[in-house]
Amino acid sequence: MKRFPCVPLLLASLGLLSVSSGVALAAELPAAIQAVEARGAKIVGRFDAPNGLQGFAARYNGQGMALYLTADGQHVLLGTLLDAKGEDLSREPLERLVYAPMGEEMLTRMQDSTWIADGSDSAPRVVYVFSDPNCPYCNLFWKQARPWVDAGKVQLRHIMVGMLRADSAAKAAALLTAKQPAAALNEHERAGKASTLKPMKTIAAEVQQQLDDNLALMGELGAAATPAIFYQDADGRLQQQQGAPNADNLTKIMGPK
Known part of the structure; x- marks a missing residue:
């Protein structure tokens, strides 16, 4: 059995999610984040991150991806962020900003x-x-x-x-x-x-x-x-x-x- 977000080819062509927070997210993205978008990622939201990092949730090839912008705004780290206890700090924001809306949309698609x-x-x-x-x-x-x-x-x-x-x-x-x-x-x-x-x-x-x-x-x-x-x-x-x-x-x- 597979957790829905781990399915290969998941929703890669759907363009399901939109940012509805009232903020024109794309227009405000730092240049380093825009560079990641230019490679095919779709930024769908921001989230809090520790130690001066700014967190961004993205979709890439139908999967969730966490981006971490450094404090100087010039560099981006991609992947999973762990704390000293080994806890995954990327899981919750990706679930909330990427996978939960994606699952809701897919349920609607199947219902229709x-x-x-x-x-x-x-x-x-x-x-x-x-x-x-x-x-x-x-x-x-x-x-x-x-x-x-x-x-x-x-x-x-x-x-x-x-x-x-x-x-x-x-x-x-x-x-x-x-x-x-x-x-x-x-x-x-x-x-x-x-x-x-x-x-x-x-x-x-x-x-x-x-x-x-x-x-x-x-x-x-x-x-x-x-x-x-x-x-x-x-x-x-x-x-x-x-x-x-x-x-x-x-x-x-x-x-x-």
């Missing part, structure tokens, strides 16, 4: 994508899963999730993609356009290898666009295979599970039974 709800709309926990109709591990996760879904504790939101086989997109389209998508999905997953789901002969342009958008979003989140599972941990941080989880990780994703 095209998905099939599996479970009660009043379930206290929502889990997003990028799912391919031909994926055996998606089927395994569907089975693993039944106790929580059936108890009304979790709603799975299946963000359908078509990537594994030639007919995956057509099968995903058939599910999305079914009269009752949730029932169609559950029938397909319940049957497993015996599923009789028929691929759609002609995918409407609108539906194809939904599938393309879902697959693009999956890539932007750093996921390369299905099922790609995204959920919030006990602290509200976005986490990713790649593949069907083991028993311990399943409880982290779904919560207590």
